[in-house]
Amino acid sequence: MSTPLRLAVCLFPSVTALDYQGPMELLGFLSPQNLERTRSRVFPTQPAYSIETDYLSHSMNPIVPVSGPHVMPTGTYGGTHTQYDIILVPGGPGARPNVVPGELLEFIRRQAPTLKYILSVCTGSWILSGTGVLDGKKATSNKAAFKTLQEATKDLPITWVPKARWVVDDYRLWTSSGVTAGQDMANAFLRHLIGREHAELIKNIVELSVKEEDEDEFAEHYGLVTSESKS
Numbered sequence: 001m002s003t004p005l006r007l008a009v010c011l012f013p014s015v016t017a018l019d020y021q022g023p024m025e026l027l028g029f030l031s032p033q034n035l036e037r038t039r040s041r042v043f044p045t046q047p048a049y050s051i052e053t054d055y056l057s058h059s060m061n062p063i064v065p066v067s068g069p070h071v072m073p074t075g076t077y078g079g080t081h082t083q084y085d086i087i088l089v090p091g092g093p094g095a096r097p098n099v100v101p102g103e104l105l106e107f108i109r110r111q112a113p114t115l116k117y118i119l120s121v122c123t124g125s126w127i128l129s130g131t132g133v134l135d136g137k138k139a140t141s142n143k144a145a146f147k148t149l150q151e152a153t154k155d156l157p158i159t160w161v162p163k164a165r166w167v168v169d170d171y172r173l174w175t176s177s178g179v180t181a182g183q184d185m186a187n188a189f190l191r192h193l194i195g196r197e198h199a200e201l202i203k204n205i206v207e208l209s210v211k212e213e214d215e216d217e218f219a220e221h222y223g224l225v226t227s228e229s230k231s
Contacts, residue, residue, distance in 0.1 A: 002049055004032070005085040006084045007052065008053075008111070009054070010077075010087055010088065011056060011071060011073060012094065015066070015092040015095070016065065016093075018068075018180065019122050021068075022183040023121065026190060026208075035050055043201060055072075056080060077106065085116045087108065087119065089108070089125075089127055090122065091124040091126070091178075091179075096123075097126065109131050109133075112133045119174045119186075120176070121176045121181070121182035122177070124141075125149075125175045128175075135158065137159065137173055138158075139160060140164040141175065143178060143216070146162060162219050165181050165213055168188070181211070183210075184210050
């Protein structure tokens with residue numbers, strides 16, 4: 001039987017929908033409902049973990065993303081009494097610690113001490129920088145916003161990695177580059193969580209051509225590294 005994990009997707013106004021929907025397209029294979037429905041057709045053996053997901057926001061009003069349909073939260077940051085195992089923090093134009101609802105920052109701080117895994121996509125790591133969970137850690141973010149992010153957090157003890165599709169620190173903190181990189185990170189996370197065989201099955205079903213951790217063409221494009229160094 002799969003060990004159940006609880007995941008909170010952290011929503012806020014003007015979130016980038018693909019930042020969370022991309023990873024969830026992979027992680028969602030481990031929902032209890034999908035495992036029950038596809039067990040014999042997808043996985044030859046039961047995965048080690050199942051993942052039950054809540055979509056949280058600062059209120060129960062629909063979230064309006066940058067593009068795509070409105071999203072109805074299943075709970076609020078202040079109203080939930082669940083201690084989650086995993087949180088997924090997406091990015092977006094307003095993904096700044098001083099812009100997102102304060103309830104989101106407080107939720108992350110409250111959950112962080114006992115979380116098993118913290119995942120962020122794109123500028124979701126900028127949000128994390130305002131909660132203290134990146135202090136003393138290495139992380140990456142959207143490369144178009146990278147220089148601005150570095151300047152804004154220059155007084156914080158964070159090691160920002162300029163050339164990385166995704167970065168993992170101590171197998172607990174996972175941060176990805178911009179938008180589509182979240183799927184590459186999610187694939188790597190699943191390899192860690194449930195093993196390469198099960199992760200490969202999911203990757204092939206969604207027909208994802210993955211990039212590995214150091215495959216980041218956008219670092220040079222945005223002048224974060226030179227063609228000589230690329231590091």
